[in-house]
Amino acid sequence: MPNNNVHTPHQHPPLWLVITAVLFALLALLPLGFVLGIAIDTGWQTVKALVFRPRVGELLVNTLLLVVFTLPICTFLGVTLAWLTERTQLPGRRLWAILAILPLAIPAFVQSYAWISLVPGMHGLAAGVFISVLAYFPFIYLPVAAVLRRLDPAIEDVATSLGNRPRVVFFRVILPQLKLAIWGGALLIALHLLAEYGLYAMIRFDTFTTAIFDQFQSTFNGPAANMLAGVLALCCLGLLLIEATSRGRTRYARVGSGSARRQYLYALRPSMGWLCLLLPITLTVLALGVPFITLSRWLLLGGTAVWNNPQLWPAIWQTLTLATSGAVIITLCAIPTAWLSIRYPSKLYRVLEACNYITSSLPGIVVALALVTITIHAIRPIYQTEITLLLAYLLMFMPRALINLRAGIAQAPVELENVARSLGRTPLQALFSTTLRLAAPGAAAGAALVFIAITNELTATLLLAPNGTRTLATGFWALTSEIDYVAAAPYATLMVLLSLPLTWFLYSQSKRTAGL
Template sequence: MPQRRAAPPVLVTVVVVLALGALIPIGYVVQAAVAMGWDELAALVFRPKVGELLANTVLLVIIGVPATVVLGVGGAWLVERTALPGRKVFAVAFAAPLAIPAFVSSYGWASAVPSISGLWGGLLVAVTVYFPLVYLPALAAIRGLDPALEESARSLGMGSWSVFSRVVLPQLRLAVLGGGLVVALHLLAEYGAFAFLRFDTFTTAIVVAYQASFAGPNAAALGLVLVLLCLCLLVAESLARGQARYSRVGGGSPHPPARLPLGPLTPVAIIAATCVVATSTLVPLTSVVRWLFHGGSADLVGLTSATGQTLLLAIAAAVCAIAVALPFAWLAVRYPGRLSRLLEGAAYLASSLPSIIVALALVVTTIAFAPALYQTAFTVIAAYVVIFLPRALVPLRAGLSQVPESLEEAARSLGVAPFRARLRVTVPLLIPSICAGGALVALGAANELTATLLLAPTGTRTVATSFWAAASSLDYPTAAPYAIVLVLLSCPAVALMFAHATGRNLR
């Protein structure tokens, strides 16, 4: 077993500084909890209401994440390895829900089925909205597998299920765990979708507590419990990830994989795939379009201004998040160890908090240490980076893990300096991952709600905040045009992520 190399001090220093910045919201929650003292904190945490919130949130994660994994991996395998009729259409349709913000999907379901609410309503919306976060990395990983491995397994007498479970699935571990972790963090931090459905989680309770009393102790106590839940998720994901490497030199077998005939299961597969598309895309979009033609109207000047401001903030957030995530990914992949995992965990930890806590932490910090930055675009973008950093980090880490370091070593053996070797060899191979991560961040930033409401400079209106102002007042017709614009803004990012996942058109 090769001996681990020590990470360059400069790289470690950069990542430590970035990690400390990402941990500002955690420090804010901990400081608020310490200021309360144990007696007050215990009185706030050990209450029946907190037990109910804990049960709701835990059930949401332990049911929702496996459900998204089943849909994501199953959908990727169906369109990539089977002879499913219409698989090219389904391949695109399975990625389409990412173009619909969770709170827009919830708005669509709530207006179509007013009785929908509670845990099962929340799971329906969350799973159908977030399963593409597992589907896309799983699709990319399956396309990157060497089909000769599966053919060899079949030649040894394995059936289709055995080949999938013993050959394909283990090689999807990195993609599935990364996507599942991002889904879990979204479920912990989601507010708008569950607020529409009247489903109480820690995040919805925290927002209500902050609205009742700015930076109140009740919200800080709930935020501390949410941080502990995130820590449990990070530890579980880190242990499950292990030390396996997934890179290889060469493209493997040059021929395309054999398509497995579904036989009598074909109608079942088509019905199941159609139901997934209908619940995740058709129902919410149909409701939005219905309200649009029901008299929806919007000030075109205001809508245009909100769209422009949304695009500027989203693009800036994507660039900054990629710049911050790259050192984390490089340290985690090239120099794995306890320190790299600890620092990488810091990048995920703050994103588990609801964005209102991240925003309030930045408000307190900027007022105390940099008042000139208070209510500026800088603070808004900083909040986006903290909240959506995992979206940039997961694709970068997965992409870097598939780039053999031997390619850099070969370049250095030809006299190329180490830094130039990375720029000329590794970075070009990471461009698809950079684009996918940037698209994910831009998508999240364009749809972000609570942090934008609190941090945006006076006069700033994004499409998401304008939509929420109308929809939260049950003015569904006025909200509909903003919902359509949110979907249209999301489409290019989703198309870019789909292109990254497939690498080329489906064969």
């Protein structure tokens, strides 16, 4: 059966669209080229001296331990909570499903701020793992819950009819279907762990990102910072390779729409039901209760005076301006690659798409260092301008728009484009008048993800923002660095309030996609 989303072989994509996608792919490879170029320019002897030293070994151990401890805990909590809210008669399960995604609206460094305010002595690996789990477990919960909503109940019926108990059905039938969702969420968490700066700087836990930032501040883009960035980039690429090779070749799709009925909800014994409630209650209190109580406490202590900070309202405007313009620009820039990958799924266009994913896996600190070096030496007029900052956001967050656009374009029949072109529309007019209209919900979801990411972005903004630019994230960071937690509270509160509606929108989109 032919794929209705693919153009016929005699048709070719517009040349300008291909050139645009190639340019974006080459642009996306700039940070990797920077890391490689710095290593070559520095020379092997210097590279060896900077990389093979005890300090790098210590940072590597810290980072690996953080990943090794955090990922299994996040996986257990995310899968268990998704199962309880989607497939059992847990009391209030819809409420707990909503509360499970709300930590995504709280930046990780705000979580750290809340816990440091409550327990000033928190520091080290244990504190890093604890706060990381609270900040990132929804990255496992969301995709797993989405898969559980879409699973065909007939699969479980067949397994049950063969005499298998519910526990056996879960481990032998359902859990294998969750593999891709778990791996994808775990990869996302691992990349966040490698990239995060504010969370670990607050609890005085050294990782590659905190060390790179310290080196940059002390030596301004010295060789040590660049070499640490190179090691961190290799760690990120290693994670991508592990995830890609561990997926396996199992087929997870099904032919047809499956059974036209709702998922079966397993009953919980009264005693077991109340026991299972402990998990969502505990996570809600720790991941949401503590941040909101802490912010409320600082806001009450500060009174109305904290809202009169003359730098607060310009920070709101600059955050909204950067996040909105970045979301629009990045979503538009993702259109050529997304459209080509769906309409002309050749190896070339898949490679172009992959370039964006690989580069986005690099931490913001690496992207920022690359752009600082390139703009200083080659494009000085845009150094420390909003152009450079938006370019960094483009390199870091393009896949967030790309993935959702691909899904939206895939659901738009190619025949509509062909009809529009037969009526005299140009390929560009046909694309915008038909396909992109149908793909609008996917584009909106991608733009929402980019908006949230830019609103809460810290490291690249700290390094690249023009003088005088103060976003909510950088303003919050400046005040917490001065231990002025009262003045920092409005900045954190506004970041959360900006992210909450979009987090709810993303949750609603996932429900509609599942047909619920």
